[in-house]
Amino acid sequence: MMRALWTASTGMTAQQLNVDNISNNLANVNTIGYKKTRAEFKDLLYETLERDTIRDGEGRPVSIQVGHGVRTSAITKFFTTGNLEQTSNPYDLAIDGQGFFVVLGPNEEELYTKDGSFKLSVDGDTVRLVTSDGYFVQGDMGDIELGEDVEQVIIDEAGIITVKRTDGTLEEIGGLAIVTFANPAGLESVGSNFYKATGASGEPVDTANDGSGGKVLQGFLEYSNVQIVEEMVKLIQAQRAYEINSKSIQTADEMLSLANNLRR
Numbered sequence: 001m002m003r004a005l006w007t008a009s010t011g012m013t014a015q016q017l018n019v020d021n022i023s024n025n026l027a028n029v030n031t032i033g034y035k036k037t038r039a040e041f042k043d044l045l046y047e048t049l050e051r052d053t054i055r056d057g058e059g060r061p062v063s064i065q066v067g068h069g070v071r072t073s074a075i076t077k078f079f080t081t082g083n084l085e086q087t088s089n090p091y092d093l094a095i096d097g098q099g100f101f102v103v104l105g106p107n108e109e110e111l112y113t114k115d116g117s118f119k120l121s122v123d124g125d126t127v128r129l130v131t132s133d134g135y136f137v138q139g140d141m142g143d144i145e146l147g148e149d150v151e152q153v154i155i156d157e158a159g160i161i162t163v164k165r166t167d168g169t170l171e172e173i174g175g176l177a178i179v180t181f182a183n184p185a186g187l188e189s190v191g192s193n194f195y196k197a198t199g200a201s202g203e204p205v206d207t208a209n210d211g212s213g214g215k216v217l218q219g220f221l222e223y224s225n226v227q228i229v230e231e232m233v234k235l236i237q238a239q240r241a242y243e244i245n246s247k248s249i250q251t252a253d254e255m256l257s258l259a260n261n262l263r264r
Contacts, residue, residue, distance in 0.1 A: 003047075003066065004252040010069030011245035014041055017072055018238045025226045026235075033114030033193050034224040035077050036231075042073040079114075079184045082225035084217065090153050091118045091129070094222040095178065097214015099207055102138040102177040103131055105194065111135070112179065112204065114222055115193035120146070133192060138177040140208055146173065157215040159208075178213035179204035 021039045028034040049064040084094050093116030095101070100112035118137055121130040129137040129144040136143045144161065146153065152164040159176035181187060186200030197204055207213035 003068070005249055007067065007069040008245045008248035008252070010044065010071065011248075012242055014039075014070045014072055015238045015242040015245065019235065019242070021075060022231050022235050022238060025231050026228070029224050029226045029228060031193070031224050032117055032221050033082070034226065035079050035082075035114070036224070036226045037075050037077045039072060040074045040076060041070050044068040044071055077185050077187070077189070078225065080225050081222065082114075083223045084220050085223060086220050088219050090155075090218060091120065092116060092219055092221050093118060093155065093176075094217045094220040095214045096217055096222075097212075098180050098184065099178040099213020100180070100184075100195070100204075102179055102204070103135045103194065104138055104143070105135050109196075110138070110204075111190070111194040111196060112187065113193050113195065117221060139174045140177055141174050144174070144176070147171070155216060155218045157217070158211060159216045175208060176216060178207045178216070180207055180213050181205065 018039045018041075021037055025036045044067060046065040046067050049066060050060065052063045053060050079098060081096060084096065093101070095114065095116070100114060101116060103111045103113055105111040113131070115131070117132060118129050119132060121128045121134065121136075125148050127146040127148070127150055129146065131137065138144070139161065146161075146163050147165075149166040150163055151166045154162040154164065155176070156162075159178055160172060161174060161176065162170055162172045164170055181197070181204060182202035183200060186198055186202070187195040188198050188201075190196050205212075
């Protein structure tokens with residue numbers, strides 16, 4: 001009977017983590033570039049009470065095995081494209097595809113993001129494209145420096161940046177660095193909409209030559225790919241699963257109480 005108590009407790013723990021994950025998805029429903037996650041579970045080891053025994057075509061055809069509950073096997077992130085919304089801000093960029101923007105984070109570390117809500121950083125005569133945290137957005141030649149007398153910034157679908165000066169001249173200053181990964185689900189989330197490459201994700205692949213990372217859309221932002229109705233349905237399922245596991249514990253406790261109170 002004690003097996004039922006521990007088995008049901010693993011189910012409650014698993015569903016608690018499931019609700020935590022769903023809550024994080026719902027909390028980030030309006031976060032730019034956020035990608036939804038899904039908790040995945042596997043059953044635990046089994047105790048074999050009796051093995052199958054077949055001799056000369058006779059005997060027990062199946063084993064008697066009792067499971068010991070459930071465990072969390074993974075929390076998978078889905079990199080489907082979220083809703084693309086027009087903002088008309090020339091420094092808002094979105095990638096319609098699987099590509100990531102490249103950002104130079106602290107300690108000269110490369111970070112990757114789907115959040116294209118960029119800003120301008122002015123340092124004397126130098127104007128750079130940066131994130132809201134002040135990290136430099138990377139181009140094919142390093143930091144994206146727009147130069148002086150900037151009147152308009154034009155970015156085409158291939159990520160090529162052209163600056164219109166106040167005197168009317170046009171100057172092409174390079175392209176945005178767009179990369180893809182063999183396994184984006186293996187990227188490590190580090191917060192603030194940034195990811196780090198890991199051994200599981202593979203090395204970043206530059207898409208400048210073939211455009212496989214997708215089209216760059218100027219004046220657009222990619223919002224979260226979380227579907228509220230889908231998450232609410234999952235939340236109800238998790239709540240009901242938690243309740244039924246707690247009911248299993250209550251039932252096991254009542255059966256133990258009955259056994260404990262038996263009289264001759």
